[in-house]
Amino acid sequence: MFTPTRAAGLDRITAFLPRAGRDYAALRNLDLPGHPHVSTLSPWLRLRLVTEAEVIAATMKAHPQGAEKFLAEVWWRTYWKGWLELRPAVWATYCRGVQAALNRLAAEPGLAARAEAAMLGETGIDGFDHWAEELVATGYLHNHARMWFASIWIFTLRLPWELGADFFLRHLIDGDPASNTLSWRWVGGLQTPGKTYLATAENIALNTKGRFRPEGLATEAPPLPMSPIPAPRLAPGGDALDPTVPSLLLVTEEDLSPEFLLHQGLRPRGVAVLTDVAGRSPLAVADPVDRFTAGGVTDALSRLAAPHAPRFTPADLPALLALAENENVTQIATPHAPTGPIATALNDLARLAASRGIAVTRVLRDHDRLAWPHATHGFFRFREAVMG
Numbered sequence: 001m002f003t004p005t006r007a008a009g010l011d012r013i014t015a016f017l018p019r020a021g022r023d024y025a026a027l028r029n030l031d032l033p034g035h036p037h038v039s040t041l042s043p044w045l046r047l048r049l050v051t052e053a054e055v056i057a058a059t060m061k062a063h064p065q066g067a068e069k070f071l072a073e074v075w076w077r078t079y080w081k082g083w084l085e086l087r088p089a090v091w092a093t094y095c096r097g098v099q100a101a102l103n104r105l106a107a108e109p110g111l112a113a114r115a116e117a118a119m120l121g122e123t124g125i126d127g128f129d130h131w132a133e134e135l136v137a138t139g140y141l142h143n144h145a146r147m148w149f150a151s152i153w154i155f156t157l158r159l160p161w162e163l164g165a166d167f168f169l170r171h172l173i174d175g176d177p178a179s180n181t182l183s184w185r186w187v188g189g190l191q192t193p194g195k196t197y198l199a200t201a202e203n204i205a206l207n208t209k210g211r212f213r214p215e216g217l218a219t220e221a222p223p224l225p226m227s228p229i230p231a232p233r234l235a236p237g238g239d240a241l242d243p244t245v246p247s248l249l250l251v252t253e254e255d256l257s258p259e260f261l262l263h264q265g266l267r268p269r270g271v272a273v274l275t276d277v278a279g280r281s282p283l284a285v286a287d288p289v290d291r292f293t294a295g296g297v298t299d300a301l302s303r304l305a306a307p308h309a310p311r312f313t314p315a316d317l318p319a320l321l322a323l324a325e326n327e328n329v330t331q332i333a334t335p336h337a338p339t340g341p342i343a344t345a346l347n348d349l350a351r352l353a354a355s356r357g358i359a360v361t362r363v364l365r366d367h368d369r370l371a372w373p374h375a376t377h378g379f380f381r382f383r384e385a386v387m388g
C-alpha cells in the first residue's frame with residue numbers, strides 16, 4: 001500500500017488530485033476498506049519524501065476553488081508541528097507520562113491485562129478490535145478511526161492516554177511526535193481545555209456504512225486532569241547556511257527531500273544519515289515503521305547519488321563526528337528537525353561538535369518559517385493567517 005519513495009508519493013498526489021475537491025469534502029469521513037476517499041499521503045508527508053508545500057501547490061493548481069477541506073487537512077499537519085515547536089515541554093511531559101504509565105503496568109496486573117487486550121484487538125468492542133488489528137498489520141488507520149479508537153481507549157476502556165498514543169507512535173508509519181501526541185491530547189480534553197471527543201455507535205455505524213456498531217461505549221467524555229499549557233516560545237528562524245565552507249550533509253528521517261539545501265548552493269564533501277526510529281518509544285517500534293523509514297532513507301540517498309552513505313543513530317554521535325573530522329569539514333548541514341527524538345539528537349550533536357570547531361547548521365524550510373509563528377493559539381486562527 002505504501003512504497004517508501006518520493007516517486008511513489010508524487011504518483012499518489014497525481015492519482016488523488018481529481019478527488020481533492022467536492023468528493024473529498026463530502027466523503028472524507030468514511031472509513032471504508034482500502035480508504036478510497038482520502039489521499040493516504042501522510043506516510044510520505046511524515047518523512048517529507050513529499051512536502052506539505054508541494055501538496056498545497058499542486059492542489060491549488062488543480063482546484064483554484066473547492067478544495068478547502070483537503071487543504072485544511074494538510075495545514076493541520078503544519079499547525080501541529082508548529083504548535084509543538086513553540087511548546088517543546090509538552091513533548092517532554094508526554095514522554096515522562098509514557099514511562100509513568102509503563103511503570104503502572106508493571107505494578108497493576110489488571111491494568112496491564114486490559115491494555116494488552118486493547119492492543120491485541122481482544123476487547124470484544126466492535127470496530128475497535130478491527131482497528132487495532134488493522135494498525136498492527138498495515139501501519140495505517142483512517143483519521144476518523146484514529147479518533148474513535150482514541151476516544152474508546154480513554155473514555156470506555158479508561159486506559160492511560162499516553163499508552164494509547166505510544167501504541168500509535170510505535171505502529172503508525174506516519175507516526176509523528178506532533179500530530180500523534182497533540183491529537184490524543186485533543187481527544188482527551190488536554191489540548192483545547194474542556195473540549196473532548198466522544199465516539200458514538202451511531203457515528204461509527206454511519207461512517208463505516210454499517211460495518212461496525214459497537215455496544216457499551218461511554219456516554220460521557222469528561223476532560224482528563226490537565227496541567228496549564230505552556231506559553232509559546234518564539235518560533236525558530238533556522239540557521240543561516242554558508243554553502244561556501246567545507247560541509248557534510250546530514251540526512252535525517254525528518255526530511256528525506258534534502259535537495260533543497262543543494263538548491264541553496266551546498267556542495268557537500270560527504271553525506272551521512274542520522275535516524276532514531278527506536279527513540280519514538282521506550283518499547284519496540286514495529287517493523288513496518290522501521291522498514292518504511294529505512295526505505296525512505298535509501299530512496300533519499302539514491303537521489304543524492306550517495307547510496308552507501310554511512311548511517312548513524314544517537315548512540316553513534318562520536319563516530320559521526322569522527323567522520324566529519326576525517327572529511328575536514330567545518331559545517332554539518334541538515335534540514336531543521338521539529339521537536340522530537342531527532343531534534344534532541346541534533347542538540348546533542350551540536351554540543352559535541354562545537355568543542356571540535358564544527359557547526360551544526362539546521363536549515364528551516366520557508367514553509368515552516370512562515371507558518372509556525374502563527375501556531376500560537378487554535379487551528380482556526382492559524383488557518384485564517386495561512387489560508388486567508
